[in-house]
Amino acid sequence: MASQHPIAAASAKFPKPADRTFQYGTAGFRMKAAILDSVVYRAGLLAALRSRKLNGQIIGVMITASHNPPDDNGVKLVDPMGEMLEGTWEAYATILANAPSDQALVEAYDKFTLDMKIDSAIKPRVIFARDTRASGPRLVTALVAALEASGTEYTDYKLLTTPQLHYITRCLNTKGTTYEYGEPNEQGYYEKLSAAFRAAMGTKKFNGSVTVDCANGVGGPKLRELIKYLPSPTEGGLEIKVVNDDVVEPERLNHQISYQCGADFVKTNQRAPPSSHSTPLARCASLDGDADRIMYYFVDSDNSFHLLDGDRIATLAALYIGDLARNAGLGEKLKVGVVQTAYANGASTAYITQDLKLPVVCTPTGVKHLHHAATKFDVGVYFEANGHGTVLFSDVALKRINKYEPQSPAQSSALDVLRALTALINQTVGDALSDLLLVEIILAHKSWGPKEWDLTYTDLPNRLGRIEVADRNIFKTTDAERKLESPPGVQVQIDALVGKYKNGRSFARASGTEDAVRVYAEAATKGEADELAAKVADVVKRAGG
Numbered sequence: 001m002a003s004q005h006p007i008a009a010a011s012a013k014f015p016k017p018a019d020r021t022f023q024y025g026t027a028g029f030r031m032k033a034a035i036l037d038s039v040v041y042r043a044g045l046l047a048a049l050r051s052r053k054l055n056g057q058i059i060g061v062m063i064t065a066s067h068n069p070p071d072d073n074g075v076k077l078v079d080p081m082g083e084m085l086e087g088t089w090e091a092y093a094t095i096l097a098n099a100p101s102d103q104a105l106v107e108a109y110d111k112f113t114l115d116m117k118i119d120s121a122i123k124p125r126v127i128f129a130r131d132t133r134a135s136g137p138r139l140v141t142a143l144v145a146a147l148e149a150s151g152t153e154y155t156d157y158k159l160l161t162t163p164q165l166h167y168i169t170r171c172l173n174t175k176g177t178t179y180e181y182g183e184p185n186e187q188g189y190y191e192k193l194s195a196a197f198r199a200a201m202g203t204k205k206f207n208g209s210v211t212v213d214c215a216n217g218v219g220g221p222k223l224r225e226l227i228k229y230l231p232s233p234t235e236g237g238l239e240i241k242v243v244n245d246d247v248v249e250p251e252r253l254n255h256q257i258s259y260q261c262g263a264d265f266v267k268t269n270q271r272a273p274p275s276s277h278s279t280p281l282a283r284c285a286s287l288d289g290d291a292d293r294i295m296y297y298f299v300d301s302d303n304s305f306h307l308l309d310g311d312r313i314a315t316l317a318a319l320y321i322g323d324l325a326r327n328a329g330l331g332e333k334l335k336v337g338v339v340q341t342a343y344a345n346g347a348s349t350a351y352i353t354q355d356l357k358l359p360v361v362c363t364p365t366g367v368k369h370l371h372h373a374a375t376k377f378d379v380g381v382y383f384e385a386n387g388h389g390t391v392l393f394s395d396v397a398l399k400r401i402n403k404y405e406p407q408s409p410a411q412s413s414a415l416d417v418l419r420a421l422t423a424l425i426n427q428t429v430g431d432a433l434s435d436l437l438l439v440e441i442i443l444a445h446k447s448w449g450p451k452e453w454d455l456t457y458t459d460l461p462n463r464l465g466r467i468e469v470a471d472r473n474i475f476k477t478t479d480a481e482r483k484l485e486s487p488p489g490v491q492v493q494i495d496a497l498v499g500k501y502k503n504g505r506s507f508a509r510a511s512g513t514e515d516a517v518r519v520y521a522e523a524a525t526k527g528e529a530d531e532l533a534a535k536v537a538d539v540v541k542r543a544g545g
C-alpha cells in the first residue's frame with residue numbers, strides 16, 4: 001500500500017509476537033533477545049515522542065540486559081538529565097509494546113501525540129548505545145527503523161556502559177548552560193573522571209592493587225580505556241588489574257558456570273571468581289554486564305570470604321563524606337542522608353543511624369525510587385544492597401561547596417577532596433567505574449584495607465529466597481514493601497513468626513523483574529535466618545497457591 005503510514009510500514013518488519021504481553025518494568029523491557037525486535041522498535045517510537053514532548057531535548061536509549069544471561073537483551077530509556085524514564089511514561093511504553101497490530105500501533109502513537117498535546121513540528125532527538133551482547137546490532141536495526149520512521153535525528157554511540165550513556169545524555173542537554181555536565185562523548189567521560197580522581201587523590205599514595213572482574217561485558221574494554229587516563233602505579237596511582245574482559249566471545253558474559261564471573265555470580269555464590277586469584281586481604285570487585293553495579297569482596301587471612309556489598313559502599317561513602325564536610329567547616333550546612341531499600345542489612349541501617357547519626361530513608365525496590373528520595377537531601381547517598389547506587393549533591397549543596405572560603409589549611413584540604421568527589425561521582429545514575437574510583441579514594445585517604453572497612457559493623461545473617469506462585473500480583477505491599485496488605489491475613493502470620501526470633505526481620509514482595517515472590521529474612525544467627533525465611537516462604541506458598 002503506497003499510502004501506508006511510515007510507522008506502520010516499518011513496523012511490519014518487526015512484527016509483535018501475538019502470544020506475548022510485554023511490560024516496561026524496574027529496568028525497562030528485558031527478555032530473550034529473540035523476541036525483542038518489536039519491543040525495541042516501539043521503544044524507539046516512544047523515545048521520539050518523549051523528545052518531542054520535552055521540546056526536542058535529547059533522550060537516550062540503552063540496549064542491554066545487564067546481569068542477565070548472554071541470550072537475553074533489553075531496552076531502557078534515559079531522560080534528559082540522565083535520569084531513568086519518568087514513571088508515568090513507563091505505562092505508555094507498555095501500551096505501545098503491546099499494540100496488537102501495525103495499525104493499532106500507529107493509532108496508539110497518534111493518540112499519545114494528541115492526548116499529550118505533543119507538537120509534531122518539533123524534531124525529536126535521540127542517542128543510543130548498546131552493551132556487548134551478540135543480539136545488540138540486530139536490535140539497533142529495529143531502533144533505527146523507528147527513529148527514521150518518526151523523523152528523529154539520532155546518533156549511534158555504539159558500545160557504551162549504561163552509565164556512560166546516561167552521562168552523555170546529560171552532557172548534551174546541559175551544553176552551553178551554567179550547569180554544563182561535561183564533554184558529551186566517551187573521552188569527555190574519562191577525562192572528567194580522571195581529573196576528579198587526581199584532584200581527590202592529592203598527594204595520597206595507593207596501597208596495593210584492586211582486581212576488577214568485568215563479567216566479560218562492556219565494562220571490560222571501558223575500564224581498560226579509563227585506566228589510560230588515570231595516574232599510573234609508578235606515579236603513585238592505583239594499580240587496577242582487569243580480569244574477565246573477554247568480549248570477543250559474547251557467550252562468556254555474566255557466565256556463572258564455565259567462566260564464573262560478574263557481580264551476580266559473586267553475590268549468589270558468596271565467593272570470588274576463580275580468575276581474580278584473590279590473595280588474603282587483597283581488594284577485589286566485580287561489575288555486572290552493563291557496568292552500573294559493583295560488588296567488593298576479599299578473602300581474609302583464614303581464607304573466609306567477605307562480601308562488601310552496596311550497603312557497605314553506602315556506609316563508607318556516608319561516613320567519609322560526612323567527615324569531609326565537617327572537616328571542611330561545612331558540617332552544619334550539608335545535610336547528609338542515606339537511602340536504602342528493605343533489602344539493606346539491618347546492621348547497616350543501625351550503623352548509619354546510631355554510629356554515623358545520619359537519617360535513613362527506606363524506599364521501594366528499584367533505583368529510580370532511591371534516586372528520587374536521595375534528591376531530597378543536600379548530599380543523598382543511595383545504594384541497593386546488590387551494588388547499584390551513587391551519591392547525589394543538590395544544587396544548593398554544590399553552591400555551598402564551591403563558594404565556601406576555607407578558614408584553615410585543614411579545611412582547605414578537606415574542601416579540595418569534597419569538590420573533587422562532586423565531579424568524580426556520577427550524578428545521573430549508579431556507575432560501577434565511578435563507584436570503584438570513589439571507594440579506592442576513600443580507602444586510600446583512610447589508610448584502610450578491606451578488613452578495616454568490613455569491621456565497621458557486623459552484618460546480620462540473612463537469607464534471600466524466591467518462590468514461584470500461581471499469580472504473584474496478588475501480593476501487594478505497603479510501607480516501602482516491608483508489609484503485605486494483601487492477601488489478607490498473611491502479614492499477621494509473618495509478624496507472628498518474626499516475633500519469635502532475636503533480631504528477626506522478614507518481608508515478602510512480588511519481584512518486579514521475575515515471575516516470583518521474594519522472601520527476605522534476617523536474624524541473630526545464620527540458622528535462625530534460614531529457618532525464618534523457610535517459614536515465611538511456607539506462608540507465601542500457602543497464600544499464593
Ligand SMILES: CC(=O)N[C@H]1[C@@H](OP(=O)(O)O)O[C@H](CO)[C@@H](O)[C@@H]1O
Pocket residue numbers: 026027343365366367384386388510511512513514518
Ligand atoms: C532483591 C533484588 O536484588 N532486587 C533487584 C531486582 O528487582 P526485583 O523487583 O526484586 O526483581 O532487579 C532490579 C533491577 O535490576 C534491582 O533494582 C533490584 O535490586
Ligand SMILES: [Mg+2]
Pocket residue numbers: 066067288289290291292293
Ligand atoms: Mg546493570
